[in-house]
Amino acid sequence: MRYFFKTIHLIDYKNIVPKTVIGLFIILILLIPVFTRNVVTLSTLIMTGIWAVAAMGFTLVLRTGQFSLGQSAFMALGGYASAILTAQMGLPFWPSFLVSGLVSGLIALLVGMVVLRVGGIYFSIITLALGEIVRIIALQWEPLTRGSRGIIASAPPPIILGGHELVNFNASLAPYFYFMICLVAVTGLVFWRIGESRLGRTFAGTALNPVLAEHQGIYLMKYRVIAFTVAGVFTGYAGALYTHFLQVITPMVFGLWQSIQIMIMSIVGGIGSLVGGPIVGSILLYNLGEYLSRLDTPGLQSFLFGSVVVIVVMFLPQGAGLVNLWERFWNKVVWREEEYEPDEPED
């Protein structure tokens, strides 16, 4: 698996986009619920954010050279944990939400400690099996998960500050939108810091050359497990938000096909960056899928989705996702520079 990573280069956004542009862009995003109250637009954006977090988790695991085909299992775990704690056990929302990610992370830790010993393609296929196991258990453990009927999860309770209601999740979608923004921002920040830190470079090192990394005294499995666990925690939060946004979770929601979609989002978006790539990928591909699902003919949606992804992969420059295309556009067209060749990270 390691030779995927020969062409990865980390993007230095600081040189590409001035800070003011980034600031303005963030303010514009934050103001979206002010401009529009359209339910369809907002819910599409919220779902995009949720998938973006899941795709970031996939990218982090891929950074260590492991190709996980079971990321949606962690969304299901987080979603079920939160739904069971609130709806079945009657606990308040915020603690259960916090616990949900930890549950999913704990399971990722346990599974990772067992499974990451094998690594490579075996890891992919075992995570694929893990996804199926989670789905089957959710389907069969009737007393806890209510089987195929699913669990109805309530919306988060209104936040009351100083006597009057500050945020009401039932009134509009805007609170969910800001909730999603917070989740994406926290995840993005954590992953970005990981990517910049020694830990992130170690991840990349274990993928680039496992043998050399091991000879440098890096215990490969430790770092693989760390990446898998961190990804599990945040993917779990994404699943919990998904559950409380749609207010229902059934075993059908998260399966192999969702895992494959997460993977496609991450890779088409660009695996060179831990944050930008997944966000770009999920914005484009989720909206493509959503747009296509309005077509009435059965089958046309998945046919067009698959074909578009194949064509995109065929015409992408080697080793670059869509996020790198933006970089090239910026440098060649806007700055009119010669081809920008970022330095290979020296470590």
Next chain:
Amino acid sequence: MPPAEILIEGLTQSCIYMTMAFGMVLVFSILGILNWTHGQLFMLGAFIVFYSTTAAGIPFPIGILLAGLVMAGIGILIKKFIIDRIKGELYIGVATLALIFALEGAASLLFTSDDRGLAIILPGVLNLGVVAISYQKMAVIIFTLIVMTAMYFVLNHTKVGLAIRAVAQQPVAASLYGISTERLSLIVMGIGCALAAMAGAIMAPLYPINPFIGRTPMIMALLAIVIGGLGSLTGAIVGGLILGFLHSVIAYYISYLSEVVLFGLIILILLVRPQGLFGASAK
């Protein structure tokens, strides 16, 4: 001891997983990639045999061969026009995974997503006293035996087979000896896809046909490959056998959680022997 019918059912399933896994391993050993669309080629094979026997009135055995030929052609087209134009194992993987959606979508567009059933071609049951086997299931088993024998012969006693083995071992050295790796990989892709399609075609009278039947066999074939050891043809056959039997026998004892137990067992096998039963080495 489960009843003999369960074992027969297990054997039938093993045959399908074996044929699929064999094709996938063959493609993997030459091209170095896993073809994730194998399950969908299985599904298209079943559809081809369905339409050729019902609409065109072609006899069933010829329908199977036709399915194999057509899907070999499609496999070669996929190799030539999609896989060859993408660089990097990761991106090829994404493209073939996306092809799953494309092919399933195309099949639902063309054939609608309803279940259909092909009438049993070989009615009747062979009664052996202790066990009764329907002729249709026997046909599956005999067909698999024939295919495996043919593949054994091709790989071990023909020039093409020699070339395939040589390229699988040492691609560079093989091409130095004048073997066209390019042409060989097309041939192997054709053979692999034809095997998947023929597995689908021979199963068509036994199970309902819809555009989504390829998913389970693909997952099972992948697991069979992993149990057997990636890159080992014997491993694919043994893995398929183990998986088919385990699946039926465990489902007989505990119907609900059978797949969980199955996956748990597979994880256990991999922990004891990470490279698979017949794998050469760990990395």
